[in-house]
Amino acid sequence: MADDEFVAYVDARMGWLQRVAYLLCHDWHRADDLVQTAVTRLYLHWRRAEASGNLDGYARTVLVRVYLAEQRGSWWRRVRPVEDVPDAARRPDDPDMAVDLREALKALPARQRAVVVLRFYCDLSVEQTAEALGCTGGTVKSHTARGLAALRRSLEGTRT
Template sequence: MSDSGFTDFVKAIRPDMRRQAYLLCGDWYEADDLVQQTLIKVLLRWQGLDRRDELAGYTRTVLVRTFISDHRAPRWSREFPYDRLPEPDPEHGAQEGVADRLLLLDALARLTLRQRAAIVLLYWEHLSANEAADILDCSVSTVRSQAFRALARLRSILRAETLPAGSRLTGSDGSDMTDE
């Protein structure tokens, strides 16, 4: 099978894919497995993919759908979630607000799969509801409904947790995730 740019594509997109996968899974090892599964699926279709300018979006769609598909039915071989989140990825170094981000990631892990995917796509990836609907293979109103319910659930979870004084949980665009 000819590479024809796949290696360069993977080198360029893998860090973003890994971050997206972590936001969906909440576990770096599972995120790496999800990225691997996604890249295998993309590689198998690589020769037939003509619109190279849209590969990032296609790959994101495959990533999200693979995540939802793999988590839809419980498997006997799956690992059980831990009570606490793992340490942040050492490759990215210490960041301000690590405790807040860990709290938010813990809250994200309590959402349903589709709610979590909607939040990640809309608020971290800054996609429109139409783009998220295409990726999730559902209607725009379903995306909005899932996001609305997810935000309400996140607010409820975060209010129940003790936030350090002055903490503000923010998305990657700096928007406040705790405001109503």
């Protein structure tokens, strides 16, 4: 059954999808919403996703596109009245650096953040990232360069 395969896939990859969504939006509740929307869209196109030969890539692309579409939405959808502290799955080696890195990543514009997360957290190539975002390799490279430069500037101020 296709539904059984879908459920098995989502059960196996839910944690990964949530971590990618969190890195994109920096809010666990919003990440859950993004994943829910992405999983729903994945279900609607499950046969096409299976036929793609790369379920993780297809799911990741859907998730990133849901995130970027939400970023283009109305401002009131992005306003958070309360800042929630994220639940950590494990303790990083340097907790202060992890917090600084998350804050620096959070400050990046949405497309730069998406590129940095896909390239360095999801370990995608330039071409794979371009395909996921629906842009050219040159755009990925320029967003990567600008994003990394901004992260370096931000993190240099925290190491003093």
